[in-house]
Amino acid sequence: MSIKRSLARLAQTTPRQLDIASVRGALPGQVRETEHGKLHLIDEYLEPHHHHGRAPIAEALHVSTERLAQLALDPSLAGIDLLCEVFAATETTGLAGGTGTVPFLIGIGWFEDQSMRIQQLFLPELGREAPMLHWLRERVQQSSCVVSFNGKAFDWPLLRSRFVLNRVPAPVLPPHLDLLHCARRVLRSRLKSVRLVELERQVLEMYREDDVSGALIPQIYFDYLDGGDVSPLAKVIEHNANDLIALAALVAELVNHFDEVHRGDDPRDHLSYAKVAERTGDRVRARSFADAAVEGGGESACIVEACMINARMARRVGDVDDEERALLGALRAADEALRAGVQVALTQHYEHRRKDLARALEHAGGTCLAEGEDAAERRVARLERRLAQQT
Secondary structure (H helix, E strand, O other), X not given: OOHHHHHHHHHHHOOOOOOHHHOOOOOOOEEEEEOOEEEEEEEEEOOOOOEEOOEEHXXXXXXXXXXXXXXXXXXXXXXXXXXXXXXXEEEEOOOOOOOOOXXXXXXXXXXXXXXXXXXXXXXOOOOOOHHHHHHHHHHHHOOOEEEEOOHHHHXXXXXXXXXXXXXXXXXXXXXEEEHHHHHHHHHOOOOOOOOHHHXXXXXXXXXXXXXXXXXXXXXXXXXXXXXXOOOHHHHHHHHHHHHHHHHHHHHHHHHHHHHOOOOOOOHHHHHHHHHHHHHOOOHHHHHHHHHHHHHOOOOHHHHHHHHHHHHHHHHHOOOHHHHHHHHHHHHHHOOHHHHHHHHHHHHHHHHHHOOOHHHHHHHHOOOXXXXXXXXXXXXXXXXXXXXXXXX
């Protein structure tokens, strides 16, 4: 369900709600007098059961923060208060960043009980950023973490420069969850693009209706400043609100699929989750997802890599039998291009862990493509010498 339809329905039941997409000829929202000047604010609520595509966004309140911290590779996220997380997205006058780029629309969202509240701070004219920056600062100071998409590289450095240029004290940023990094970590292996709108389609099954292209947004704002029709800004505001909602939905979707194995997931996703678990030292989870990748019927490379993860996990706890089973599984699944690399691992396993030089020599003959002819010949010669010494 699109935000356009949700907000239209909310407008019928809640007097203070505003259907932003129906506004023509006037800016949506209202002007508030603050101690720092006038602030143009759009303030909306979503229904508790709102879905973004197939994902119920309120599930973001119930995810495991331990899994969230692992997925983000950021231990500081463990134990955060999910009711105090703030989702943030900006629309700017350019995509290059730098001091000449101005965020003219700052979207922030958080949950109040089970409903997501969305506030969008709009800049009606250049040079009046202070009120919106003070408003943002207060919200960030109250948050347990900030959730963004490419916010570490773009949004927050830009906002920090605007705080400095407008002489507004910047808030101390709490833990920052950048979902772009998580999406790359988990989904890059099967998706050609991890742009937010692409993740909505492929992961959330959400297709935006009549969405405005991000590349057009700066010019829409400049046209407004030049006295043009304000109605195109309604689409920009809707676009920004959908970005915020997508962040909540993605938190729920990515973390829940890391919390437990979903057998229907793509084996490449299982493998990616296994890699994350391995990096964070979660052996049990790494094994579970690697097993799912092996059993998922994926391509040779996926199965081989999953088996190699299982082998490493077994080796770390000294389980020689389990390591051998995993390596032999990798060998059975390997195509010609991957077989030599697996045989290197098997050669090392039999030489150093099994102390079975004969078996090591059997596999050493097939390592040439992985380590080069000279290295393979030296390995074979060394094993032959050691075998001769034994006899």
